[in-house]
Amino acid sequence: MRSTAGYSVMKITAPVNKIIPFSNVDGPSNRMAIFFQGCPFNCRFCHNPETIHMCNDCGDCVKTCPVGALSLKEGKVTWNKDLCVNCDTCIKTCRHDASPKVTRMTTDELMEKILEVSPYIQGITLSGGECTLQKEFIKELFPKVKALGLTTLLDSNGSLDFESNEDILEYCDGVMLDVKAYNKEFSDWLIRYPNDVVLKNLDHLLATGKLEEVRTLIFPDRDKENEATVRYVAETIKDRCRYKIIRYRQFGVREEYRKELGDFTTGEDYAMRYVELARSLGASKAILV
Amino acid sequence: MSEALNIIKDPTLTYNQELIALAKLGENSDDTLVYSDEYYKAFNSRALCDLGEGKMPYRPRYICPDYELLFEKGCKFLELDPPKDLLEAINVLEIFYRHVPSITTFPVYLGDLDKLLEPFVLKEERSYAKKLLKLFLLQIDKVLTDSFVHADIGPEDSVTGRLLLELSEEMQLAVPNITLRYDPERTSDDFALACIKCMLKTAKPSFANHRMFVKEWGENYAIASCYNGLLKAGGGYTLPRMRLYECSLTAKDTEDFVNRELPRYIDLQLEYMDKRVKFIVEEASFFKANFLATEGFVKEENFTGMFGVVGLAECVNHLLGIEDKKKGFGINKEATALGLKIMDVIDERVKAHVAPYCEATDHRYRLHAQVGINTDGMDDSPGTRIPIFAEPTMLEQLQTNEKFHPYFPTGTGDIFKFEETYEKTPEAILPIIKGSFGRGLRYFSGYLENCDVVRVTGYLVKKSEIEKLKAQKQSLNNVTVFGMGAQDGAHALDRRIQRHEDNSTGQ
Ligand code: SF4
Ligand code: SF4
Numbered sequence: 001m002r003s004t005a006g007y008s009v010m011k012i013t014a015p016v017n018k019i020i021p022f023s024n025v026d027g028p029s030n031r032m033a034i035f036f037q038g039c040p041f042n043c044r045f046c047h048n049p050e051t052i053h054m055c056n057d058c059g060d061c062v063k064t065c066p067v068g069a070l071s072l073k074e075g076k077v078t079w080n081k082d083l084c085v086n087c088d089t090c091i092k093t094c095r096h097d098a099s100p101k102v103t104r105m106t107t108d109e110l111m112e113k114i115l116e117v118s119p120y121i122q123g124i125t126l127s128g129g130e131c132t133l134q135k136e137f138i139k140e141l142f143p144k145v146k147a148l149g150l151t152t153l154l155d156s157n158g159s160l161d162f163e164s165n166e167d168i169l170e171y172c173d174g175v176m177l178d179v180k181a182y183n184k185e186f187s188d189w190l191i192r193y194p195n196d197v198v199l200k201n202l203d204h205l206l207a208t209g210k211l212e213e214v215r216t217l218i219f220p221d222r223d224k225e226n227e228a229t230v231r232y233v234a235e236t237i238k239d240r241c242r243y244k245i246i247r248y249r250q251f252g253v254r255e256e257y258r259k260e261l262g263d264f265t266t267g268e269d270y271a272m273r274y275v276e277l278a279r280s281l282g283a284s285k286a287i288l289v
Numbered sequence: 290m291s292e293a294l295n296i297i298k299d300p301t302l303t304y305n306q307e308l309i310a311l312a313k314l315g316e317n318s319d320d321t322l323v324y325s326d327e328y329y330k331a332f333n334s335r336a337l338c339d340l341g342e343g344k345m346p347y348r349p350r351y352i353c354p355d356y357e358l359l360f361e362k363g364c365k366f367l368e369l370d371p372p373k374d375l376l377e378a379i380n381v382l383e384i385f386y387r388h389v390p391s392i393t394t395f396p397v398y399l400g401d402l403d404k405l406l407e408p409f410v411l412k413e414e415r416s417y418a419k420k421l422l423k424l425f426l427l428q429i430d431k432v433l434t435d436s437f438v439h440a441d442i443g444p445e446d447s448v449t450g451r452l453l454l455e456l457s458e459e460m461q462l463a464v465p466n467i468t469l470r471y472d473p474e475r476t477s478d479d480f481a482l483a484c485i486k487c488m489l490k491t492a493k494p495s496f497a498n499h500r501m502f503v504k505e506w507g508e509n510y511a512i513a514s515c516y517n518g519l520l521k522a523g524g525g526y527t528l529p530r531m532r533l534y535e536c537s538l539t540a541k542d543t544e545d546f547v548n549r550e551l552p553r554y555i556d557l558q559l560e561y562m563d564k565r566v567k568f569i570v571e572e573a574s575f576f577k578a579n580f581l582a583t584e585g586f587v588k589e590e591n592f593t594g595m596f597g598v599v600g601l602a603e604c605v606n607h608l609l610g611i612e613d614k615k616k617g618f619g620i621n622k623e624a625t626a627l628g629l630k631i632m633d634v635i636d637e638r639v640k641a642h643v644a645p646y647c648e649a650t651d652h653r654y655r656l657h658a659q660v661g662i663n664t665d666g667m668d669d670s671p672g673t674r675i676p677i678f679a680e681p682t683m684l685e686q687l688q689t690n691e692k693f694h695p696y697f698p699t700g701t702g703d704i705f706k707f708e709e710t711y712e713k714t715p716e717a718i719l720p721i722i723k724g725s726f727g728r729g730l731r732y733f734s735g736y737l738e739n740c741d742v743v744r745v746t747g748y749l750v751k752k753s754e755i756e757k758l759k760a761q762k763q764s765l766n767n768v769t770v771f772g773m774g775a776q777d778g779a780h781a782l783d784r785r786i787q788r789h790e791d792n793s794t795g796q
Pocket of ligand 2: 096
């Protein structure tokens with residue numbers, strides 16, 4: 001953003017929901033995982049619906065915080081990290097699928113955190129919400145991270161067309177892509193966003209060697225939909241990258257959707273069928289998570 | 290009833306434990322070694338503790354024999370020839386172990402088992418070698434029934450090292466303790482990973498920062514007992530400890546503690562150590578007549594004294610009036626800084642003291658972060674550890690440890706718990722060890738936390754969900770009552786160690 005008077009440049013910031021210094025489940029080895037706020041999808045199964053929207057400063061949660069960690073200052077909700085006891089009452093209160101516990105950070109501020117953890121990690125993973133909503137931030141951040149000798153991964157839902165945003169991949173070692181649904185109708189219902197771009201990204205990332213892994217969630221009793229997605233992904237990627245078949249888990253899912261999708265976790269045997277299907281179609285690196 | 294009669298009638302003691310307790314009673318009936326009144330006052334107030342060493346030391350506390358010499362020359366006293374094959378090697382070791390004394394009456398150091406046995410293992414079929422090693426480990430577990438029995442492996446990969454890991458997993462035995470001497474330049478990632486996998490399943494081996502130990506001791510060091518750094522063909526004469534929390538109780542304030550009380554207690558512990566070391570070397574027959582000394586398996590000049598401390602966290606929190614340990618030492622910068630200041634005072638004062646018969650360590654004693662004993666309760670956390678239930682994130686825990694571990698050449702360590710998903714991703718632990726060893730961590734132990742909730746991938750876990758899950762889990766298995774304490778991994782592990790510790794006083 002440039003101001004009209006002169007060329008003073010405003011610093012790029014990104015809304016950070018959470019930083020996990022050591023993560024073993026957000027890509028290979030030990031990584032720092034950074035979760036951004038905001039997502040263009042609105043998946044019914046979302047486990048962290050509070051990361052979907054940006055806070056609109058309605059102030060509802062300010063009233064329910066038991067320790068006064070939230071306040072309204074000049075119409076903006078502010079969060080006092082030191083007072084917060086992480087009870088998540090605010091998240092339960094919020095009717096906008098947002099969270100008041102979000103910090104806007106510049107790349108330099110985030111780099112400070114990364115620098116502190118850098119001796120212990122192989123790299124960082126940007127996740128969300130949807131990290132690619134912060135593409136300008138990422139373009140500025142990744143070269144700095146690479147300069148430390150760390151690897152850079154994106155955990156993405158594939159909503160950003162990577163082909164027309166090649167520059168975001170320049171300093172990125174790989175993308176962990178969610179392919180949530182192949183069947184168009186199912187996809188429109190499940191994620192409420194057109195999935196063509198996701199499927200296009202699958203091809204593009206494969207072609208450019210930037211596909212780190214693909215993940216698909218297996219829903220209880222949805223044989224047709226599960227099979228269509230797994231079949232498509234497996235036939236596309238073959239043995240060229242890791243394929244994580246993940247069991248749907250009800251935890252964190254909004255109540256109304258839990259009723260539709262299931263208030264239980266997909267059975268292990270049921271999910272394993274799809275791992276075997278994927279393997280039989282040539283996706284030899286398919287694993288159950 | 291006399292104390293002896295109490296011991297004899299106690300149905301909870303094994304024969305061997307009775308024997309040890311009665312021997313201690315005999316030892317304590319002599320008053321030859323006397324200390325200043327000030328010392329006894331500090332001892333009686335529990336500020337200073339002798340860790341059950343007894344009144345009359347008749348051997349050094351920890352002995353690390355030169356097993357390489359045994360394999361090269363054999364042993365005249367025991368009429369053992371140098372072994373020619375694996376069966377003989379194991380037989381020689383088993384016989385010899387029986388004659389290595391220590392405070393626990395069991396050997397606290399079994400040797401660098403992979404290096405010692407590798408030439409013999411390589412001459413056998415792998416399956417036959419494995420069978421012999423299996424019987425060897427079984428013998429150790431059933432005869433040397435003490436969890437302070439310790440074997441070392443590494444830094445290099447070896448067939449024997451691999452077999453010992455395989456067997457540890459298969460046999461799930463408590464004894465021996467195992468340490469990998471880890472050097473990222475000499476230990477392959479593949480071998481380190483095999484060790485991590487075994488560690489997650491069996492809580493051993495632990496990782497010792499090889500480069501750090503080599504810098505202080507040279508290549509010829511051993512990790513013995515729980516995590517003690519000592520010299521091979523040597524050992525440690527004595528290990529008393531300052532219970533820092535109790536020490537802080539007599540101070541008016543922080544200034545009074547740091548400038549007067551602390552130095553006073555340090556000097557009293559030094560007085561105690563000097564007298565004991567001199568007694569062991571000058572009066573006791575050990576260095577004059579025991580075959581270990583006369584045949585050169587140990588040399589007096591390779592021994593040192595271990596100056597122990599325990600409960601730094603509680604000491605600091607008390608001095609600063611911090612009641613909530615979650616806001617104290619290890620979390621709060623001011624508290625951690627005071628901890629460092631206290632350690633500097635101890636370190637400087639102990640280094641300024643000329644110690645008798647400590648040739649190999651520049652005539653100085655070396656510091657030891659004592660791990661605690663089961664009678665300590667919650668008053669004193671092990672060494673300089675952050676108290677249980679107050680541990681911050683692993684990152685912060687490591688950062689605090691990295692500041693304190695360099696003070697303790699004769700040993701310190703911390704235990705890190707990993708959630709279940711690490712069983713499938715052991716490679717995520719190696720960079721943590723590498724990173725922290727490069728920054729001053731000395732000793733790393735890890736185990737898998739028996740955790741209800743694990744993060745799967747790509748999303749976050751909310752506290753409210755965790756609680757719901759726990760509630761659900763409990764109703765699902767209402768037979769199993771999980772108290773908070775039992776759920777806390779570190780506590781459970783401590784308990785396990787204590788179970789095996791039984792009557793022993795070794796640390
Ligand atoms: S989690 Fe939310 S409601 Fe709870 S203390 Fe923190 S800010 Fe307040
Ligand atoms: S987090 Fe939600 S409830 Fe709180 S102010 Fe923002 S929109 Fe309102």
